[in-house]
Amino acid sequence: MGHDATDGTLVCDMCGVSLDGDSWLAVAVTRPHATSLGDVGAVFCGQPHAAAWIASPLPDPAPLHAEPRSGRDRAATAGFWAVVAVVATFSLAGVVAVAQWAGLV
């Protein structure tokens, strides 16, 4: 939205004029889309162009990028839960040992 592909400067999504510093206006629209919310947004040189954009049919929301889980992510998740299991096991053993030492068990 609103970025010139050549140099990354902010441009009006309606007329393409370069926008500087604090002379721009951004509009974001959130609406239901499939099973989630879809956002579309644009930046403009002024309110007349923002009004013209919002009055026209809105573009489709950008598709959500659900990144596939990599093997490394799965290994990290498995490692995390393995550490949690070890800590929980030793914690339980500690509680049992203290209870035996105190004569409660």
Ligand SMILES: [Zn+2]
């Ligand atoms: Zn404009």
